[in-house]
Amino acid sequence: MKHRKRHAGGRHRHHMFSPEGAERGHGRHHRHHHGRGHGSSHREGRARLFDYGEIRLLTLSLIAEKPTYGYELIKTIEEASGGSYTPSPGVIYPTLTWLEEAGYIHPTTDEGRKNYGITPEGAAFLTANQAALEEIRSRSGSDEHGRRRDLSTPLMRAMKNLKTALRLRLRDGGLDIEAEQKIIALLDEAAQTISQA
Template sequence: MPPVFSHGDLRLYLLSLLDEAPRHGYDLMQALSDRTGGTYTPSAGTVYPRLAKLEDEGLVTKTVDGRKTVYEITHAGRAEVAARAGDLEGIQAGLADSVRLIADEVRGSVREAMKSLRADLAAAARADGDAATHRAATATAAEEAGRADAREQLRRAEAIVAEFRGAVRADLRTHVAHGGALAASVVDELSRALDETSATLTRALRG
């Protein structure tokens, strides 16, 4: 997936967030997640070193409020935000493009997985229908063989569903573990695709 922020852009974006209001570290991470529709949630190891560098440069100050450290922009920091307003507009535009690309990639992966699952389930359903036709035209021994084949196809279908479920869960958990997050639109797309798959299977089994 493409990076959300180019080199140096996160520093300026953090400064712009502090220009809006003083914040502690978690507030900044949450604000970044909110501004990217949940597709980007930076780790503490990403945010705090940049805040420390901004403090060293005299662009922000920090105060301890109970168990929280609150960061506030200085006059010099506000001057840099104002001087780089054009750069900040470019970051905002690039950020929107990056978020759209990430969301499109996730949706594309889900659609491809759903397409493969629908094909496998439809094949299993056709095999089950063929077995049912064969059972009706053969003797008792042949009927038993057909039932065995149907049970095998059922086990195959269940294995396909279980494998798909495990793969999707692993991909989603890996994405979140690496600092990513899922937009509601992506989860909605997954839900719609599964509903379509269920309807396709129902029609195939009745068919």
Template sequence: MRDDHHHNEHRPHHRDHGEGRDGFEKRPRGERGGRGPRVFAPGDLKLLLLALIAEQPCHGYDLIRQIESMFDGAYSPSPGVIYPTLTFLEESELIEGSAHGGKKHYAITEAGRASLTEQAVALDGVRMRIDVSKRSLRGHERPPEIHEAVNNLRHAMHLHDGRWSPEEILRVCDLLNNTAKAIVDGPQASEKSV
């Protein structure tokens, strides 16, 4: 599936569709052509919805508004992906929906809370990606040098020998997480670590 109507000549390695697997319409307000960073990896949206419902039982449209507000209105979640994701969570018995006036009101189940606890680290990653994306939307397009560096990182991961010992997992995770945090924190963090 290709994105023929979006300008992604500067993003040859991205797989952003009109509605990508992350469930977001690529329509940042005030940005041309709907070009925005990919926000969620597959599965992230399920985890975020579960976390939001755990905080406050709500309707589907409430979740759309909450997620949109996380991005200061720069991203609008697609109902066409939000609602099927809620159906998936409900069928998995992680949430339960009750009809009120023709609209479903969702609440988390005990199984859902247990799943959320197990995925606490992953949820932190989701929230970090949201923060990174929001900051990116406030700035300019990523310059080609940054795209090249990101592609180099992706290539390095593909070239890894695949022997993921516990020590190697920790080493690579620390490298990646520390780099992500330094980027979010800004130049000051890089200067302090030198």
């Protein structure tokens, strides 16, 4: 109850969706419960794509599309990011709890499963933060409806060629140190060039 009162004002809620607010709110709470072990996992390492405030906003936008539940949200976000980010239950369920306590979503029980729908206040918040949401979706590679954007055919071909070349090179007797270092340097250079394109 104290949590709900603390976030009763719209200004405070907006602040909690910022990276700074996330660190003071859910971010600190999350670290307390999951500790070093969770932070060092492969799944958590990939989670750096979004901060906690952005996860809340993205989750709220998906609930606005249709009432949904925790596991379905995990799979939807994974698909929307093209597999680059899979939120853990330890991220999604505290996020749903926060959104419910903030008054942005409401739960309903369907066949023993808790679904969440958006409230008018949640819809108003999404409208006010549309620009931030579009930036998050752009980074995740999804469109305004949370669907993965199709990559161009030439780009898909190039990505497949790289994957195939690496697989074949590794299969054919492995790599010596010199060849391995050369490939690493080429991949690092390509990654830097792509990020600046």
